[in-house]
Amino acid sequence: MSRLLSVNSCNLDGFEGLHRAIQGTHVDVMQLGRGKFRGSLTHLGIGDFSLSIGSFSVGVRTQRAPSDDKLVIGMLLSAKDRVTHWSFDMRPGDVLVMPPNTEHDGSFHGASAYAAIRLDLADVASVFRGEPRLSDLASWRDKNHFRSDSVIGLAATRRLPLIASCLWEQQATLSDAAADFWKRSIVDALTGTILHSLPPDTGGPLPSAMRLVREVENYLNSVGARPVHISEICAVFNVSRRSLHRAFYDVLGLGPVTFLRHKRLCAVHSALRESAPAEVTVAEVAMQHGFIELGRFSRYYRLLFGEYPSETLGIHNTAAAPDVVAALQERRLG
Structure with missing residues (x-):
């Protein structure tokens, strides 16, 4: 059997484009930082599994309504300034858990990049099989923040854009075995931080x-x-x-x-x-x-x-979609 691989990319020339920052999720966005907004979004799908990667050049405020019934697990890939989600202060490599039907708010005080997967709670047992702590539904019902180990977190922030870039180049139908391998690779990059997380800081907003x-x-x-x-x-x-x-x-x-x-x-x-x-x-x-x-x-x-x-006035976003993941990699390696 086989599963369809889809990768969609676009450049953003306004904060409004981040409304679909995570595939299938509507996020209200407001620009906070000064300057011309530049950003990019990539949505990668393997069957009903999705990975979203985004980047933007100025600070923004993001809010998700509590009507999304999916579990979202996100990682901060890079940040030029402070980033907070709820009362958590985040650093690159940190992982955030957004349970289903939970409102969310985040503040990015400067240019940043992120990655996130979105899935059904019912799929947790199969996605995280082999890890008793992660395959337990109770582990995902509360919002949470995991502070990354510096080595593991840095490796993950490089690994996720690289995976997306490789799959972008293939744009093909995957065998079940290949689809399972790439899903595991994406999930492992995120869960490595969770399984080896450091104690969280307590210096976030009250x-x-x-x-x-x-x-x-x-x-x-x-x-x-x-x-x-x-x-x-x-x-x-x-x-x-x-x-x-x-x-x-x-x-x-x-x-x-x-x-x-x-x-x-x-x-x-x-x-x-x-x-x-x-x-x-x-x-x-x-x-x-x-x-x-x-x-x-x-x-x-x-x-x-x-x-x-x-x-x-009168400007509409009609630009053709470029290779956003390549842009992410270029910015990261530069």
Whole structure:
């Protein structure tokens, strides 16, 4: 018997492209870091087994709704700055476990790359057969973070992109034996860190700060596109500006005023990308999202995205898909 191998790759020229950061999962994304966004995504499938590899050039905030019924196991491949998931501070080689139907939030403070597999809990016993600790369903029902051993973690961060690159070149139907071998190779790269993990650090954001930031973000999502002032946030959550600033800075590395402005700028960016110059003007879209001083808005926009809003307007992502894994390898070896 045989199984179809599929590898799909694309380049990204905006943070919006990370919405499908992991095959089959919708992730809400917001750009945090300043500069022109550049990224890449590769989704590799062997039957119903999938591996996703992504990279991006500036800091982003990612959130997954608790409606995904799959288990996601991810590894941080590289990071130029701090990376946090929930209250875990992560280093390259670390592994993160996202159980089914669990919300997730992560903050990447700079350029980063990751890898992740996504599978059914029912498949855990067969995927991790031979390892009693890993084949037990109870091991995967709680969110968790595994700190990598430096040698094992470094080897895994190199191994996963190399596997994806090799399979990209084949783009063929695999025998059952070959499919099983490559699945085991991918899984072993991730589980090596889990089985030989070091004690986790305790220097991540405080749970209370994470909870406040999450509640504020949920509130912002509930009001939709309406611009929200910082004083409204303080009143709704009965918190001082100082306490709010401390929580946001601990979790995201920037204050709440800057966060609110970035969130509105990201909404403007998405609206401009989806519009045609004949339909709207930059001024109309900016004012709808709470920007009145257009000169200042334009400066903020260019600082965050590396281009003027007029350059974004009417641009649609029609670029052909290049070999993303090769780009990942080139960046890693450079």
